[in-house]
Amino acid sequence: MRKYLAEVIGTFALVFCGTGAIIINQESGGVITHAGIAVTFGLIVAAMIYSLGDISGAHLNPAVTIAFWVAKVFPAKEILPYIISQSIGAFSASFILHFLFPNNVYLGATLPAGTEMQSFILELILTFLLMFVIIHVAKGSKEQGMFAGIAIGSVVLLEAMFAGPISGASMNPVRSLSPAIVSGHPEHVWIYLTAPVLGAILAVFCWMLLSAKKPLP
Numbered sequence: 001m002r003k004y005l006a007e008v009i010g011t012f013a014l015v016f017c018g019t020g021a022i023i024i025n026q027e028s029g030g031v032i033t034h035a036g037i038a039v040t041f042g043l044i045v046a047a048m049i050y051s052l053g054d055i056s057g058a059h060l061n062p063a064v065t066i067a068f069w070v071a072k073v074f075p076a077k078e079i080l081p082y083i084i085s086q087s088i089g090a091f092s093a094s095f096i097l098h099f100l101f102p103n104n105v106y107l108g109a110t111l112p113a114g115t116e117m118q119s120f121i122l123e124l125i126l127t128f129l130l131m132f133v134i135i136h137v138a139k140g141s142k143e144q145g146m147f148a149g150i151a152i153g154s155v156v157l158l159e160a161m162f163a164g165p166i167s168g169a170s171m172n173p174v175r176s177l178s179p180a181i182v183s184g185h186p187e188h189v190w191i192y193l194t195a196p197v198l199g200a201i202l203a204v205f206c207w208m209l210l211s212a213k214k215p216l217p
Contacts (some may be wrong), residue, residue, distance in 0.1 A: 003078075004085040006056035010048040011089030011174060014060050016097065017044040019108025019179050023101050038164060044155025049149035057138070061172040062086055067131050067200035071207065073139065083174075090178035098182050109179040110168025110192055119167035119188075120195045125201030126159045127171040128206075135207045171196050 014075040021040040025032035032040070047062070059065045062083045068074035097107055110118035131156045137148045160169040170176040176192030 003056040006052040007085035008089040011086040012093045015090045015093035022108035038160035041160045042153040045156045046149040048151025063196040063200040067204045071204045082184045094178040094182040102165040107179040107183040110170040110176045113166045122167040123195035123198040127196040128203045131200040131203035132149045
């Protein structure tokens with residue numbers, strides 16, 4: 001239960017601070033700015049990794065949980081409890097933000113600025129890169145693990161900075177699902193449920209290939 005509670009708290013913090021920054025930026029006429037939103041996402045991810053990493057691994061993301069299972073470093077029986085915990089945290093954050101800002105239309109939901117396929121491909125690649133860093137840091141040396149929060153938070157910040165205006169740079173199914181459902185705008189949510197999972201799994205396959213002890217043909 002400690003692990004599940006950690007995932008609830010961590011995912012709540014991610015969605016509350018990240019989508020909260022988007023909402024407050026809209027409500028304040030752009031005071032936070034796009035760069036500020038990207039920094040907020042990066043910092044809250046780093047903070048939660050350092051706070052909760054030793055308890056639950058600080059997945060905070062169903063795509064990461066599924067990818068760790070594909071990598072055979074996470075038990076199948078824990079997948080559903082982790083995803084439920086992450087969903088509880090994300091939806092709790094979105095409901096509280098809706099209570100605080102009832103007139104905000106999208107509550108920080110991720111919406112494609114261009115075509116759906118454009119955002120699908122972007123989200124797939126973004127999550128591939130994110131998971132590629134996560135798996136190498138998580139399964140690397142102890143020294144690498146010490147810098148996990150900085151490395152992963154920096155990737156989130158980087159990707160949110162340049163891709164956010166087009167796809168929303170979600171890289172996380174529940175981060176997109178909760179504001180979409182609570183705000184009543186689920187029309188593009190399929191992109192953010194599928195592309196991050198596929199991208200994370202592809203990253204694991206690449207990690208397996210690179211870390212294989214047998215030489216490549």
